[in-house]
Amino acid sequence: MNETHVLRIDSVDPDVGVLKSAADILRAGGLVAFPTETVYGLGANALDPLAVARIFVAKGRPVNNPIIVHVADLTDLPRVVADWPPAAQKLAKRFWPGPLTLVLPHAASIADGVTGGGPTVAVRMPAHPVALALIRAAGVPLAAPSANRSGELSPTSAKHVLRGMGGRIDMIVDGGPTQVGVESTVLDLSVSPARLLRPGHITPAEIEAVIGRIGRAGVVPESKPLPSPGLLARHYAPRTPTECLAGSAARVAECLRQGEKIGWLTFEAWPELPVMTVIMPNDPAAYAARVYAELHVLDELELDRIIVELPPDEECWLAVRDRLKRAGMKS
Ligand code: TXA
Ligand code: MG
Numbered sequence: 001m002n003e004t005h006v007l008r009i010d011s012v013d014p015d016v017g018v019l020k021s022a023a024d025i026l027r028a029g030g031l032v033a034f035p036t037e038t039v040y041g042l043g044a045n046a047l048d049p050l051a052v053a054r055i056f057v058a059k060g061r062p063v064n065n066p067i068i069v070h071v072a073d074l075t076d077l078p079r080v081v082a083d084w085p086p087a088a089q090k091l092a093k094r095f096w097p098g099p100l101t102l103v104l105p106h107a108a109s110i111a112d113g114v115t116g117g118g119p120t121v122a123v124r125m126p127a128h129p130v131a132l133a134l135i136r137a138a139g140v141p142l143a144a145p146s147a148n149r150s151g152e153l154s155p156t157s158a159k160h161v162l163r164g165m166g167g168r169i170d171m172i173v174d175g176g177p178t179q180v181g182v183e184s185t186v187l188d189l190s191v192s193p194a195r196l197l198r199p200g201h202i203t204p205a206e207i208e209a210v211i212g213r214i215g216r217a218g219v220v221p222e223s224k225p226l227p228s229p230g231l232l233a234r235h236y237a238p239r240t241p242t243e244c245l246a247g248s249a250a251r252v253a254e255c256l257r258q259g260e261k262i263g264w265l266t267f268e269a270w271p272e273l274p275v276m277t278v279i280m281p282n283d284p285a286a287y288a289a290r291v292y293a294e295l296h297v298l299d300e301l302e303l304d305r306i307i308v309e310l311p312p313d314e315e316c317w318l319a320v321r322d323r324l325k326r327a328g329m330k331s
Helices: 016-027 049-059 074-079 086-095 129-138 158-165 204-211 249-257 284-299 315-327
Strands: 005-008 032-035 040-045 068-070 100-105 120-124 171-174 185-188 195-198 242-245 262-266 276-279 305-309
Touching: 005 016, 016 032, 016 040, 016 129, 016 171, 032 129, 032 158, 040 049, 040 068, 040 129, 040 158, 086 100, 086 204, 158 171, 158 284, 204 315, 242 315, 249 262, 249 305, 262 284, 276 284, 284 305, 284 315
Parallel strands: 005 171, 032 171, 068 120, 100 185, 242 305, 262 276, 262 305
Antiparallel strands: 032 040, 100 120, 185 195
């Protein structure tokens, strides 16, 4: 593949005529990156094994890492899941379209690559007019992991996608920056009780308010083996060596003394430390919306190191802390 076409589109009221070329590519087995409310996804027809295989090649993704399938309407579900239990119904009613992904037994029509060869599939309905219009125009459920090279930072703008995937995919639908900023919450409904596999914008407490107690054992990225085949420890990482820690000012000062060029993501300005400082919001949702974009910028500056002040160990920061810890892990 050589050229990646970028298609601009209104993110609030997308023109279906403009999306036709993207839908044609998808139906023909090609790859199209598109905006969701969380991050940009790299879409392929989830029912076409060859199209799905192209995702793995383009991303350099390990083949045992399953992919989330995106639907636009509940009537798409029989082609994706083999079972739609009451818990799924209740959660979809409350959170879809939205950043909650449900893991359930997969339908026979789903391509093997999507499931990683396992018995389940992850499915969600994204809350983004462009994503929904594109899925409907394509007429098939779309398998779509985040549109970045495997292990690298997730893209929250078309520019990020182009930087990582330009020349490797057919098209990018540019609907502007994404709103939520971190990937969806992933909940495994194929086990009982349901289990959180990846924290996201929708919190465990919000889920428990709908279906009762869920397991959170999955969320221990530091040392234990990871429960979801795709939850590789080092994920979402800048190319620049990155460290995330509480009380990071001392570490910044130490690296400065060693003559390093530092980028620092933190909550307050320290004018006496001459580093490229990005002051982040104290609100978890506002922080999540910006964190990947800021890391992308710092990653472009050819710094020796990126240091991130870890937000407090509180449930409202669960998703952000999860991504930051992964960003700071050695490969
Ligand atoms: O917000 C999002 O979820 C974005 C946008 C594009 O929708 N997508 C995304 O996809 O982050 P990806 O492929 O980068 O992450 C998929 C996550 C991984 O942690 C993977 O392990 C998990 O979902 N997953 C997918 N299928 C699964 C399955 N059958 N069982 C368990 N985990 C699964
Ligand atoms: Mg990803």
